[in-house]
Amino acid sequence: MHRDPIPFVDLSAQQKAIDAQLRARIDGVLAHGRYIMGPEVAELETRLADYAGVPHCISVASGTEALLISLMALNLEPGDEVITTPFTFIATVEVIVLLGLTPVFVDVEPDTCNIDASQLEAKISARTRAVIPVSLYGQCADMDEINEIAARHGIAVIEDAAQSFGATYKGRRSCALSRLACTSFFPSKPLGCYGDGGAIFTDDDDLAQASREIRVHGQSARYVHTRIGVGGRMDTLQCAVVLAKLDRFDWEIEQRKTVGSRYRQALDEIGIASVTVRPDRDSVYAQYTIMVDDRDALQQRLTEAGVPTAVHYPTPLNEQPAYKQFGEAGETPQASSLSRRVISLPMHAYLDADTQADIVTRFGEVIA
Ligand SMILES: *Cc1c(COP(=O)(O)O)cnc(C)c1O
Secondary structure (H helix, E strand, C coil), rough: CCCCCCCCCCCCHHHHHHCCCCCCCHHHHHHHCCCCCCCHHHHHHHHHHHHHHCCCEECCCCHHHHHHHHHHHHCCCCCCEEEEEECCHHHHHHHHHCCCCCCCCCCCCCCCCCCHHHCCCCCCCCCCEEEEEEEHHHHHCHHHHHHHHHHHCCCEEECCCCCCCEEECCCCCCCCCEEEEEEEECCCCCCCCCCCCCCEEEECCHHHHHHHHHHHEEEEEEEEECCCCCCCCCHHHHHHHHHHHHHHHHHHHHHHHHHHHHHHHHHHHHHEHHHHHCCCCCCCCCCEEECCCCCHHHHHHHHHCCCCCCCCCCHHHHHCCHHHHHHCCCCCCCHHHHHEEEEEEECCCCCHHHHHHHHHHHHHHHHH
């Protein structure tokens, strides 16, 4: 058996496949020289809005910026509460706290690792203004149930779709399922650029306008600052990179799903539990994540066997030093348990069957 290094995410294989489009797109930007808000920005926004099936897409500097600007567009007040999951990347809760809002944590489902919609209503108070479900690992949360509860209480829903752009939920696409949605083009996300980038999606004209203004320092006309904003634009060059990748994106999603089902079958056979994907939706497998006992020891042995892994996430955010003031000890037992048991395996659209079989073989040897 060969012992070549196996990449966790293979961006170079993708780059080879799109080389011609990439160079043409980048040359186009170098030729016109409009590095900020050049024509590729609007072109990308139109393509992404059409893809998701939403009237408005606003490109921004990162997924984190997308979450920040979305919350700013809602005009919340310090002390207002925003409900989210503790089992996510730090950015989801960071932006809440940065704006002086109070995060309130709802536990996750033990099989999908997404926010448990059945526990949402109990955490809604008179001060709750928004809920940010995270579509973790590439699979949408229970958006219909969440939207229904939120509508009854008059609170906004922002899908954190940083990992799920391209996923479908009951025949609709992630980012088209709630009042606002945010995605990320961090290089290793399912649709990535070559730096930082992100986007906000909304069906609401006023929130779209507010987001566009906040993205450029709250400017409604040149040097007229109608509201407080940020420097949150996405570079023209990064938009060009995403455009170069878009034609292949559906094919890549299919490849990811093929890799996902091969893992699921092989791991089922040896009794290893994978994150569940519900039958009414799919996953774009931003990560292929499994649950195991003795995770840290397994990770060590997989590293020694040449199988790179990652842990998303080793600590629930309500147990992080800077955030535990917002949580109550033991309030989210599923998130705590999962944080000790989850581990993600190599996953990308260019993972061929032989390499994947090799990964599964090495995995089997390590747990034998
Ligand atoms: C990656 C990610 C973000 C942040 O995106 P950046 O583009 O890195 O700022 C936010 N939320 C989740 C769930 C993510 O995975």
